[in-house]
Amino acid sequence: MDAGNDEPVIHSKKVCVVGAGMAGLAAARELQREGHAVTVMEQSGDVGGQWLYDPRTDADDPLGAAVPVRVPSSIYACLRLISPREVTGFSEFQFTPKDGDGRDPRRFPGHREVHSYLRDFCDAFGLMEAVRLNTHVMRVAPIAVPMPTSTTRQWAVRSVRLAGSDTYDAAQEKEEEEEVFDAVVVATGHNSQPMLPSGIEGMEEWRGRQLHSHSYRTPEPLRGEAVVVVGCGDSGKDIALDLCRVAREVHLAANASSTEEATTPAIAKMLANHRDVLRLHPRICRLHPDGHVSFADGSSIVADTVIYCTGYGYSFPFLDTGGAVAVESDVVGPLFEHVFPPSLAPWLSFVGLPRKILVPWFFETQARWIAQVLSGRRALPSEEEMLRSVEEHYRAMEAAGVPRKHTHNIGGVDILKMYELGEKYCDSSPIEDWKKELVMSKIASMNDDAETFRDSGDDSENVQKGVQAWRGLAARANKDKTMATGEAEADALGHG
Numbered sequence: 001m002d003a004g005n006d007e008p009v010i011h012s013k014k015v016c017v018v019g020a021g022m023a024g025l026a027a028a029r030e031l032q033r034e035g036h037a038v039t040v041m042e043q044s045g046d047v048g049g050q051w052l053y054d055p056r057t058d059a060d061d062p063l064g065a066a067v068p069v070r071v072p073s074s075i076y077a078c079l080r081l082i083s084p085r086e087v088t089g090f091s092e093f094q095f096t097p098k099d100g101d102g103r104d105p106r107r108f109p110g111h112r113e114v115h116s117y118l119r120d121f122c123d124a125f126g127l128m129e130a131v132r133l134n135t136h137v138m139r140v141a142p143i144a145v146p147m148p149t150s151t152t153r154q155w156a157v158r159s160v161r162l163a164g165s166d167t168y169d170a171a172q173e174k175e176e177e178e179e180v181f182d183a184v185v186v187a188t189g190h191n192s193q194p195m196l197p198s199g200i201e202g203m204e205e206w207r208g209r210q211l212h213s214h215s216y217r218t219p220e221p222l223r224g225e226a227v228v229v230v231g232c233g234d235s236g237k238d239i240a241l242d243l244c245r246v247a248r249e250v251h252l253a254a255n256a257s258s259t260e261e262a263t264t265p266a267i268a269k270m271l272a273n274h275r276d277v278l279r280l281h282p283r284i285c286r287l288h289p290d291g292h293v294s295f296a297d298g299s300s301i302v303a304d305t306v307i308y309c310t311g312y313g314y315s316f317p318f319l320d321t322g323g324a325v326a327v328e329s330d331v332v333g334p335l336f337e338h339v340f341p342p343s344l345a346p347w348l349s350f351v352g353l354p355r356k357i358l359v360p361w362f363f364e365t366q367a368r369w370i371a372q373v374l375s376g377r378r379a380l381p382s383e384e385e386m387l388r389s390v391e392e393h394y395r396a397m398e399a400a401g402v403p404r405k406h407t408h409n410i411g412g413v414d415i416l417k418m419y420e421l422g423e424k425y426c427d428s429s430p431i432e433d434w435k436k437e438l439v440m441s442k443i444a445s446m447n448d449d450a451e452t453f454r455d456s457g458d459d460s461e462n463v464q465k466g467v468q469a470w471r472g473l474a475a476r477a478n479k480d481k482t483m484a485t486g487e488a489e490a491d492a493l494g495h496g
Contacts, residue, residue: 018137022051025360046119094473141156154347187352201285209304211306222247368422434467
């Protein structure tokens with residue numbers, strides 16, 4: 001449908017975004033830019049999602065068995081970015097270092113700097129006007145109509161305002177509200193609901209302390225203990241190194257049948273640097289009531305605490321689609337390009353499901369595509385074509401020997417795939433070559449030395465030139481945006 005001059009008619013929709021983390025804010029900005037009326041619902045007391053550090057934990061549920069968890073944040077105090085700030089900013093508001101109290105100018109800053117940046121982004125584009133904090137979404141469901149069509153689909157969103165706390169508790173006094181929206185964007189992330197390992201016997205009988213990394217904040221409560229850290233991913237290595245400062249023993253248990261199989265260059269250097277306290281083991285077989293932990297190679301140790309750094313699963317307890325969208329084997333589906341459920345598109349969509357991708361650039365690209373489809377600027381394939389595409393993707397993964405559970409693990413399966421979305425479906429600017437080179441070089445550095453890669457200065461000449469130009473352009477652009485925002489606020493006050 002067009003206006004008669006080959007230009008599409010742009011329709012504004014009333015859209016609810018669930019979640020005000022990095023993905024939700026990307027969605028809000030792109031929907032806002034496209035002219036939609038946006039409402040963002042966030043259960044915490046501030047924006048930022050996982051980047052909003054919360055010293056509290058689910059103390060009475062350290063394994064995170066409850067759905068949903070009461071404390072959504074999984075950030076630990078020592079966490080720093082694993083990607084450099086040059087590739088970790090919104091396209092319109094780059095993540096340049098800032099001066100000031102509490103700011104962290106490092107190339108790989110800590111979580112507080114990322115949260116400050118997200119607040120700056122909100123301020124620069126007036127996004128806080130669209131955000132409702134302390135608002136827990138209880139149910140999202142399509143409104144039943146006699147003959148639903150692509151032009152009549154609407155959604156009922158039921159939410160509650162949290163009274164006196166930004167931690168969800170069903171027993172809190174609350175005020176329920178139900179609203180109707182044309183579309184819903186789910187942007188709740190995938191780093192809140194803990195996933196526990198299968199195959200470890202004796203977890204229920206073990207008398208020591210067990211927790212998921214979701215409930216880890218600082219090493220101090222574990223001072224002087226013998227701790228087993230299960231998992232050698234990013235969080236497992238981070239937490240093991242953090243514990244080396246205070247624990248009596250740190251035992252890193254890999255998901256492998258032997259230590260030789262698990263010994264990467266990065267882990268080998270960790271073991272060498274902390275040989276007095278750190279040990280590597282193959283996977284755990286059994287936890288014994290007397291405190292012993294048995295490993296796949298027949299060895300065992302006595303431990304005080306076990307920390308499961310075993311990742312997170314997808315969970316949408318508020319979403320009621322009658323089975324049109326389901327989570328099975330850590331896959332959300334069926335979803336066309338990880339975004340649209342074919343039978344409910346474009347009125348329901350997801351931002352932020354893929355893992356190991358460049359953020360927020362990838363979120364921004366997904367959100368721009370959603371916003372343009374909702375406005376009519378772009379069209380989706382038919383439901384049948386989208387379903388066929390999903391099935392073809394599953395078959396291709398199976399043929400390549402990639403387990404179904406890695407469906408959303410774009411960067412871990414084929415990192416180049418993450419660059420294709422913007423080129424295929426919207427007008428997102430492509431990632432510059434020097435940034436791609438920077439990403440690959442830092443992945444290589446991280447795989448070689450988990451402790452030093454963030455602070456090493458090993459850029460190529462091409463990357464150095466790109467970084468220098470980026471700093472100049474980004475600083476000027478952010479300054480112009482901040483000045484424009486200040487002038488707009490002053491004008492508004494002057495007319496108040």
